[in-house]
Amino acid sequence: MISLSSTPSHSPSVVYRKINGEYLLIPLTDNIADMDSLYRLTETGAFIWELIDGERDISDIAAKIVEEFDVEPEIAEKDALEFFREIQEFLHFRET
Amino acid sequence: MTVDLVIAGRRIRLHSREGVEIRPDERFSAFTAPAEMPFAVHRDILPETVPDTLPQEEQSLTGTGMLSEDQCHPGTGMFPKDQCHTGTGISPEDQCHTGAGMSPEDQCHTSAGMSPEDQCHTGAGMSSRSTGTFSERVTGEDHDLDADMVVDADLVADADLVVEVEPGPGEIPASAEKVFDAQLMEEVPGGVINSGEPFWEIFSGGGVTYARVFLKEPERRALLEMPNGEKRWRIFTGEVTGAPEDVGVTADLYNDRSGLAPDNFISQPVTGPPQVDAGVRVTTDSCNDGSGLAPDNFIASHLPDPSQDNAGTDYQTAGTIAEAPITVNPLPYPLDGLLFYFLFSRTGDIMIHGSGVSCQGRGWLFTGRSGSGKTTLARIFDRAGDSVIHDDRLVLCRSEDGWMMHNTPVYRNDEPRSAPLDHLWIIRHGSANVSEPVTGAEAVAMILANSIQQNWDRVAAARLAAAADDLVSSVRVSRLSFLPDGTIREYLRLRKEEEISIAASAAGALLSAGKNITVTAGGYSMWPAIRPGDKVEIAPFVEGAAAAGRIVALRRDGGFVLHRITRVMTVSGRRVIVTCGDAAARADEPAGAGMIAGIVHSVTRSGRLITPPRRRWPRWMNRITAAVAGWVRG
Structure with a gap:
């Protein structure tokens, strides 16, 4: 279960490319049935994506969001958790 | 013999040893080009001059504007370091290392266990037998090994790809891993279903990618062997299955003396029009549904047990066949589409599901899901007298003058057509003609969603994304809702002319x-x-x-x-x-x-x-669900 103390790191199972401040995520797959979706991270998602370094946990990342954006810490944490839950298949997580 | 096909501007040289006649079916007639091989001159080239040219040619195959360095500098105003995230395995260089454990260059070296220079001398992994046969065809007499080496390098020199065509079965090493499995997809009223029948499979190992294709008539499994980073591939046209001779099949099966030669293995002499794979040839009507799926006549039946491996199959090569000349169709569907796809993927091109027209000198490409109106638009422009490049699938290539779109002969008889690409429209039927620009990652995603992807291969996936990124940086992309009548042509034409407000x-x-x-x-x-x-x-x-x-x-x-x-x-x-x-x-x-x-x-x-408030915290992500773009996937 992903929590604020989970530390995300990038996974080799996804190819990603930065385009005009956004990220396109391309999941690698071995079956045509799974090859049906791409993900696009907007500039805000890209901001979070670039904070993933295998060292920061999600609460650290939420703190960075608060520094950058006009957002309350509770909302930043909630949104960061939601973000990572939504794209968890593209990342590895460890508990700290 | 040698047959050159030029498709989307890429020269594909099909080559066979003596006694094996290559006869592509009639779809390729207009795409066949005279081989540009000045043998008289090349025979004078010393072997030591060859290594200087071959690696460069190899680069042109794997790169063509899409080399890893280029991917970092696509000219889109991004910082190179933004696109090359070291430490995450995402930079093209890293991908090469991550994807196969070695860089393309390394793979090249490894695949044949020797340096490129050595590969050059031995035909880059081809058998010396085929090399010798080729030199014999050229000169009409036998040569020593050095002479063979020179001619063999010539074979590669001016082609984007050389494909050795071998009758009989190929072999996938047991160490190779299956990385992708495509079943035959069938279109039924209201959707598409997976038939569960094998259609084609991809294996990877030892620096070589293999595509095993299940062909229908005659039932056999063809094999496309593609050493990574090399421009010399092989096609094994396959052993016939289902007959008693299937056990321990040998090249004799295709010998006229057996009396069992399948339809497309014709004993010489051959006269009359080229023979085609009647059962696997696709007509316009049967495949022009825009689905990208195999038409009904590709429903495989009585297919061999997919678990049965070719490895260990006892087959013979040159010796037996040379005695009884045979004719083979080297590119039956869907082997043709797969070969083109892998070639275009490696050259940094894009194969996309769409219809392309040239209207008053402007090349417009309409892409979208099945049923979005690609064929409808092609018909509208065709009736207005515009040139239709193709109404279903196109190859997009970057040239010195910008991106071009080309047709291919995969789905019907055709002539080579191309046009510079001016605008790419992502279409859908609507209640009015309305367009709006799409840029950046969204435009790239929409192009990828309608392109033929190779998402089991990290390097290929990154290369396609880089190509699409480059495309949207130089070609405008818009969403377009349209009415299925002639007004859309006028709308687009006027819109292009009156863009200044x-x-x-x-x-x-x-x-x-x-x-x-x-x-x-x-x-x-x-x-x-x-x-x-x-x-x-x-x-x-x-x-x-x-x-x-x-x-x-x-x-x-x-x-x-x-x-x-x-x-x-x-x-x-x-x-x-x-x-x-x-x-x-x-x-x-x-x-x-x-x-x-x-x-x-x-x-x-x-x-x-x-006072306008500070920036709000927006939603960050949009999921883009893409239709599976068909083409060679079945």
Whole structure:
């Protein structure tokens, strides 16, 4: 279960490319049935994506969001958790 | 013998040893080109001159503008380091290392266990037997090994790809891993179903990618063998299955003396029109449904047990066959599409599901899901006398003059057609003709969603994304809803001619003259900072005023768009400004200061002057669900 103390790191199972401040995520797959979706991270998602370094946990990342954006810490944490839950298949997580 | 096909500007050289006649079916007639091989001159080339040229040729195959270095510098105004995330396995270089444990160069070295120089001398992994046979064809007499080496290098020199065509079964090493499995997809009323029948499979191992294809008539498994990073591949046309002779099949099976030669293995002499694979040839009607799926006549039946491996099959090569000349169709469907796909993937091209037309010198490509109207649009332009490049699938290649679109002969008899690409439209049927621009990651995603992807291969997936990124940086992309009548042609034609808005020009002139202007906001892109009906005063923009958080008026078709600056950066000494609507899901394309007409000075709502709030925290992600783009996937 992903929590604020989970530390995300990038996974080799996804190819990603930065385009005009956004990220396109391309999941690698071995079956045509799974090859049906791409993900696009907007500039805000890209901001979070670039904070993933295998060292920061999600609460650290939420703190960075608060520094950058006009957002309350509770909302930043909630949104960061939601973000990572939504794209968890593209990342590895460890508990700290 | 040697047969050259030129498809989407790429020269594919099919080559066979003596006694094996290559006869592509009639779809390829107009794509067959005379081989450009000045043998008389090349025979004088010393072997030591060859290694200087071959590695360069190899680069042209794997790169063509899409080499890893280029991927880092696609000319889209991005920082190279942004696109090359070292330590995450995402930079093209890293991908090469991650994907197969070695770089393409390493793979090249490993695949044949020798240096490129050595490969050159031995035909880059081809058997010396085939090399010798080729030299015999050229000169009519036997040669020593050195002479063979020279001719063999010539075979590669002016082609983008050389494919050795071998009758009989190929072999996938047991150490190779299956990385992708495509079943035959069948289109049924209301959708598409997976038949569960094997169609083709991809294996990878030892620096070689293998595509095993299940062909129908005659039932057999063909094999395409593609050493990574090399421009010499092999096709094994396959052993026939289901007959008693299947056990311990040998090349004799295709010998006329057996009396069991399948339809497309014709004993010489052959006269009359080229023989085609009747059972696997696709007609326009049967495949022009826009689905990208195999037509019904590709439903495989009585297929061999997929678990049965070719490994260990006892087959013979040259010796037996040379005694009884045979004719083979080297590119039956879907082997042809797979070969083209892998070639175009490696050359950094894009195979896309769409219809392309050339209207008054402008190349327009309409892409979209099955049923979105690709064929309808092709018909509309065709009736108006425009040139239709293809109405279902196209190959997009970058040339010195920009991106070009080409047809291929995969689905029917055709002639080579191409046009420079001016605008790419992502289409759907609508109740009116309406277009809106799409840029950046969204445009790339939409192109990928309608392209043939190879998402089991990290390097290929990254290369395709890089190609699409490059495409959207030089070709405009728009969404287009259209009415299925002739009005859409006129709409697009006029729209292209009247892209300068008089209103925007007038307002821009006022700002340029140093005057403030007041406009009434009409959209929601800056909600809640600016709402429809707000009176927005815009002041002339001065360079120093660009700072993150400021709201600016961007020049757009027909007027202005008010968006907030999110970032100001310097790229190659040039100031680049990134903007985004507060309520928009995506950022605008980074622009120079010239795209900014003015800066928001004040906002008045219901007669009260208000201060626009700081940037809000937007939703960050949009999932883009893409249709599976068909083509060679079945």
